[in-house]
Amino acid sequence: MANANLAGLQRGSVAVVGAAESDLGQVAQGTHPMDLMAQATMRALEDCGLTLKDVDGLFVAATQVRMGPMAFAEYLRIKPKYFDGTVIGGSSFMTHVAHAQAALQLGLCSVAVIAYGSTQRSVSRAAASPRDFNPYESPYRPFMPSTAYAMAAMRHMHQFGTTREHLAEVAVSARKWALMNPKAWEKEPLTIEQVLNARMVSYPFTVRDCCLVLDGGGAIVMVRADRAKALKKKPVYVLGTGESLSHANISSMPDFTVTAAKESGAQAYAMAGMKPADMNMLSLYDAFTITPILFLEDLGFCPKGEGGRFVAGGTIAPGGKLAVNTSGGGLSYCHPGMYGLLVMIEAIRQVRGECGQRQVKNCNVALAHGNGGVFSSECTVIFGAEATL
Amino acid sequence: MSSLMEKSPLGVFQAHLTKGELAYQVCHDDNKPFFYPRAHAPVTGSENIEWRISKGFGTVYTTTVVHYKGEPPLNVAMIDLDEGFRMMSRVEDIDPMQVKIGMRVKFRVFPGTDKAAPYPVFTPAEGK
Numbered sequence: 001m002a003n004a005n006l007a008g009l010q011r012g013s014v015a016v017v018g019a020a021e022s023d024l025g026q027v028a029q030g031t032h033p034m035d036l037m038a039q040a041t042m043r044a045l046e047d048c049g050l051t052l053k054d055v056d057g058l059f060v061a062a063t064q065v066r067m068g069p070m071a072f073a074e075y076l077r078i079k080p081k082y083f084d085g086t087v088i089g090g091s092s093f094m095t096h097v098a099h100a101q102a103a104l105q106l107g108l109c110s111v112a113v114i115a116y117g118s119t120q121r122s123v124s125r126a127a128a129s130p131r132d133f134n135p136y137e138s139p140y141r142p143f144m145p146s147t148a149y150a151m152a153a154m155r156h157m158h159q160f161g162t163t164r165e166h167l168a169e170v171a172v173s174a175r176k177w178a179l180m181n182p183k184a185w186e187k188e189p190l191t192i193e194q195v196l197n198a199r200m201v202s203y204p205f206t207v208r209d210c211c212l213v214l215d216g217g218g219a220i221v222m223v224r225a226d227r228a229k230a231l232k233k234k235p236v237y238v239l240g241t242g243e244s245l246s247h248a249n250i251s252s253m254p255d256f257t258v259t260a261a262k263e264s265g266a267q268a269y270a271m272a273g274m275k276p277a278d279m280n281m282l283s284l285y286d287a288f289t290i291t292p293i294l295f296l297e298d299l300g301f302c303p304k305g306e307g308g309r310f311v312a313g314g315t316i317a318p319g320g321k322l323a324v325n326t327s328g329g330g331l332s333y334c335h336p337g338m339y340g341l342l343v344m345i346e347a348i349r350q351v352r353g354e355c356g357q358r359q360v361k362n363c364n365v366a367l368a369h370g371n372g373g374v375f376s377s378e379c380t381v382i383f384g385a386e387a388t389l
Numbered sequence: 390m391s392s393l394m395e396k397s398p399l400g401v402f403q404a405h406l407t408k409g410e411l412a413y414q415v416c417h418d419d420n421k422p423f424f425y426p427r428a429h430a431p432v433t434g435s436e437n438i439e440w441r442i443s444k445g446f447g448t449v450y451t452t453t454v455v456h457y458k459g460e461p462p463l464n465v466a467m468i469d470l471d472e473g474f475r476m477m478s479r480v481e482d483i484d485p486m487q488v489k490i491g492m493r494v495k496f497r498v499f500p501g502t503d504k505a506a507p508y509p510v511f512t513p514a515e516g517k
Contacts, residue, residue: 136477137477139499139505139506139508140478140508141463141465142477146455151451151466151467154451154453154490155450155451158451158491200454200456201455201456202454202455202456203456203486250467251475
């Protein structure tokens with residue numbers, strides 16, 4: 001009953017002790033992605049009372065910094081004993097949590113920092129995330145990644161009767177949460193009609209079905225559980241992790257309505273010894289309105305095909321049955337290119353009880369799910385408060 | 390042992406296209422067709438691979454219409470070929486919004502230019 005990929009990981013052996021965003025939105029011209037990484041890292045260290053001198057594990061992924069751990073170690077002038085630069089898109093950082101847990105458990109490092117930064121709004125998405133040329137896809141000029149997710153949405157609509165209104169409901173729910181998050185980019189209410197009538201990007205997606213394109217970054221600090229309690233904030237323990245690679249290019253996705261979240265979720269639940277009903281809130285990577293719908297299905301919150309009908313009527317909005325993406329998500333809070341670190345930071349803050357107006361009551365367990373590429377890499381982390389150990 | 394010194398998978402694929410043929414590969418170890426073309430078959434890792442020519446008929450698996458600013462709407466679709474492989478392509482000779490999942494389509498070559506290689510596209514083939 002262990003994580004199939006990382007069978008040696010032990011539930012609750014490590015904890016997140018520090019978490020912070022960098023400045024978000026549109027930063028000053030000339031800001032480097034590593035300026036944002038450093039800002040977030042120092043804020044996350046301040047959050048837990050550790051210093052840069054304590055950091056001996058470094059985990060970095062960024063599209064604008066090709067050799068992340070090396071470049072960021074130089075920026076900080078530290079010599080980490082252990083480092084990992086796995087880049088699998090927006091879910092990279094969930095993978096880093098699992099890999100940091102392994103390194104911490106083995107004593108390969110004792111204070112691990114996971115960091116990300118992007119200036120994609122300032123420099124343009126094309127410059128921040130240039131795409132590989134693929135002779136079997138590029139000639140057709142798909143607008144990636146939107147076109148890939150749009151084709152998944154179309155297949156889901158065809159097979160299960162999901163509607164554009166169902167998709168829009170995800171954006172509207174996210175916006176309602178965002179209005180309770182002072183750090184969210186979007187400040188105005190949003191209606192289903194506004195989503196449907198916005199500029200078309202790749203059918204069935206309008207621009208309101210697509211995530212924001214913003215500058216931003218984040219960092220978290222992890223230590224072994226025995227050290228976590230002595231630090232400033234309540235530790236948030238890693239109860240379960242799961243990682244799964246399905247494909248890289250959308251043409252190779254086996255079934256456009258089923259994601260590898262089925263596998264990463266099953267691994268995370270098994271390691272945590274928990275089930276979907278045990279989760280108090282979900283932080284689901286919402287690059288597009290279809291993504292939380294598929295993840296709700298594949299992570300076991302509704303049957304396959306029911307995701308659209310599940311979110312209808314405000315189920316995942318404030319006051320609904322299931323708290324999802326309470327930050328406002330990538331759709332309304334912030335999406336800096338690879339959004340997975342911010343996905344986890346919201347889950348961590350909910351378990352700490354730091355979310356103010358949008359705080360989920362008695363939130364002891366939160367699931368953070370990351371997605372990378374075009375439904376290509378799916379990684380799940382379950383976080384828990386001390387009471388869950 | 391096969392060699393990559395003289396022919397590449399993409400090179401063979403494009404050579405067939407210039408003859409008006411849609412080529413794909415089958416692994417003889419597990420008898421499964423696959424696409425995109427590779428030097429070694431997926432799963433088996435085998436180089437015991439045969440090139441075959443598709444009859445060119447397929448079904449739209451999914452579709453979208455891309456809206457680039459200042460350009461007409463552009464279809465992008467995934468096509469399931471009858472031989473059992475899937476590829477990204479475009480359905481032409483039809484309003485992009487009228488390309489429907491389940492629609493039957495027929496392969497043709499979109500001709501290359503000095504700068505770009507030819508590539509496969511599809512047209513509606515109802516009843517085929």
